[in-house]
Amino acid sequence: MALLEIKGLTVKFGGLTAVDDLDMTVTEGTIHSIIGPNGAGKTTVFNAITGIVKPHSGSILLNGIDVTRLKPYRIIEFGVSRTFQSVVVFKYLTVLENLYVGYHSVLKLNLLEEFLPKKRKIATWEMYCKALQIADFLGLKSRLLSYAGSIPYMSQKLVEIGRALMSDPKIILLDEPAAGLTDTETEQMKEIIRHIKEKMKITVLLVEHDMRVVMSLSDMVSVMDFGKKISEGRPEVVRNDKEVIKAYLGENEYA
Ligand SMILES: Nc1ncnc2c1ncn2[C@@H]1O[C@H](COP(=O)(O)OP(=O)(O)OP(=O)(O)O)[C@@H](O)[C@H]1O
Numbered sequence: 001m002a003l004l005e006i007k008g009l010t011v012k013f014g015g016l017t018a019v020d021d022l023d024m025t026v027t028e029g030t031i032h033s034i035i036g037p038n039g040a041g042k043t044t045v046f047n048a049i050t051g052i053v054k055p056h057s058g059s060i061l062l063n064g065i066d067v068t069r070l071k072p073y074r075i076i077e078f079g080v081s082r083t084f085q086s087v088v089v090f091k092y093l094t095v096l097e098n099l100y101v102g103y104h105s106v107l108k109l110n111l112l113e114e115f116l117p118k119k120r121k122i123a124t125w126e127m128y129c130k131a132l133q134i135a136d137f138l139g140l141k142s143r144l145l146s147y148a149g150s151i152p153y154m155s156q157k158l159v160e161i162g163r164a165l166m167s168d169p170k171i172i173l174l175d176e177p178a179a180g181l182t183d184t185e186t187e188q189m190k191e192i193i194r195h196i197k198e199k200m201k202i203t204v205l206l207v208e209h210d211m212r213v214v215m216s217l218s219d220m221v222s223v224m225d226f227g228k229k230i231s232e233g234r235p236e237v238v239r240n241d242k243e244v245i246k247a248y249l250g251e252n253e254y255a
């Protein structure tokens with residue numbers, strides 16, 4: 001079933017067309033990767049899905065509902081969460097508090113309930129339990145009370161993923177999760193992404209330059225170049241596509 005449908009999406013910045021008439025369908029339960037050279041428009045697609053940039057034309061549907069013109073905080077309520085290409089953590093909040101930030105869209109106390117101590121207590125307890133569970137999965141339990149700005153880069157990336165998972169998303173958008181990681185950390189990151197799909201049953205839309213990650217994890221790969229989709233298919237098909245090799249992978253990489 002199509003969880004996310006992008007139809008004729010065009011995003012322009014002044015005279016530059018960053019995304020050009022893009023069609024893409026992400027099937028529920030899959031890891032779907034978008035690859036392409038620097039400046040191809042990958043992050044802009046994420047920004048359009050999450051409502052950060054407004055498309056010039058086209059539409060974005062989640063479970064068949066058009067969310068194209070909705071504000072970012074409304075789109076989160078449709079089960080979309082994301083991480084950013086440059087790590088975005090609240091440096092002067094603890095890891096636990098960073099995770100709490102991701103829960104705010106789940107916390108739906110109305111004004112009256114805000115003043116009912118019991119309701120508030122239950123909600124806070126649920127938030128704490130969820131944060132513990134996610135920290136445990138990501139190996140962050142021993143760092144829960146550390147300031148997020150003081151922990152290693154890999155851990156900061158995991159905090160960002162944790163924050164995105166706190167909102168119980170149906171789909172998580174990961175923008176270069178393996179960038180800047182060592183080989184060992186990259187392997188860890190792969191396991192985490194696999195777990196998100198297989199155990200947590202969350203659909204993953206992945207932007208990644210590391211082809212080892214893309215080729216081993218993806219069920220489907222879409223390739224962008226200059227804002228356009230130039231190829232799409234299973235990893236083994238895309239890696240042998242002449243257009244892709246020419247545009248992105250380099251003549252020798254997978255020859
Ligand atoms: N807010 C913006 N204002 C103006 N131009 C932008 C903006 N965001 C992106 N662009 C331009 O749009 C094009 C696509 O950028 P985008 O960041 O989506 O590429 P990308 O595929 O994510 O590249 P990379 O692999 O380097 O992250 C680039 O030419 C970029 O300079």
Ligand SMILES: [Mg+2]
Nearest residue numbers: 042043044085
């Ligand atoms: Mg990018």
